[in-house]
C-alpha cells in the first residue's frame with residue numbers, strides 16, 4: 054500500500070544495513086534477480102554461480118544438498134560474490150527454538166553465519182528463533198528474512214500466521230529486513246520490508262510436487278514484490294544458463310521499470 058520508491062531511494066533511507074547493501078547493489082547492477090542454485094555437486098554449483106553471477110543481486114544456496122561440500126566451496130563462493138558483486142543467501146529455513154538455531158547458524162559443518170550474508174527462518178517456533186539467530190548474525194552484519202508466505206500449494210503460511218510474522222519482523226528491524234512472501238507486506242508508507250519471492254517461471258505453471266509459478270510481471274508489478282527468485286527456470290537446461298539468466302534479469306528489471314512508471 055505504500056508509495057512506490059526506487060531501489061536507490063530506498064537504499065538511502067533504509068535503517069537496516071543488510072537491506073541498504075542489497076538495495077544499493079540492485080540499483081548499481083540493475084538487477085532484481087536471485088538465482089536458486091539447487092544442485093548437488095560442488096563443481097556444478099560453482100560453475101552455475103560463475104555463469105549467473107553477472108546477472109544476479111543474490112545467489113541462493115541450499116548448502117546441505119551438496120554431496121561433496123567442503124570449506125573450499127564456501128571460500129570459492131565468497132570469491133565469486135566479490136568478483137561478480139552479488140550477495141549470498143543460504144536458504145536454511147531455520148525452524149527451531151532460539152538456543153538450537155544459534156548453533157545451527159554458527160556451528161556444525163556449514164558455519165552458515167560465517168559466509169552467508171542473508172538467511173531465513175520460519176516463525177512457527179515464536180520470536181525466540183529471531184533472537185537466537187540475531188545473537189549470532191547481527192555482530193557479523195548479517196540479515197534475516199522471515200517466511201511469511203510460501204509458494205507451494207496448500208501452504209499453511211496464511212492469515213494470522215502471516216500477520217503475526219510481520220508483527221515479529223517489526224519488533225526486530227535491526228536484523229530482520231524482509232520476507233519470503235508472495236506479495237508486498239508493508240502496512241504504512243514508513244515501512245520498507247524487502248520481499249523476495251520464489252515460485253517464478255516464464256515457461257511452466259508448476260513442477261508436479263506442489264510448486265506454483267508466476268511470472269516476473271505478476272510478482273513485481275501486480276504483487277509489489279522486490280526480488281524474483283528463479284531456480285530451475287535458469288539452471289534447468291545446462292546449455293542455456295546464461296541465456297536464461299539474462300532473460301529473467303531483463304524480465305524482472307522491465308517489470309520494476311514498469312512499476313516505477315505507475
Ligand code: BMP
Pocket residue numbers: 089091115144202203204205233251252253264282283284285286
Ligand atoms: P524453483 O524455481 O526451481 O522452483 O526453485 C525455487 C527455490 O525457492 C527453491 O530453492 C525452494 O527451496 C525455494 N522456495 C520456494 O520455492 N518456495 C518458498 O515458498 C520458499 C522457498 O525458499
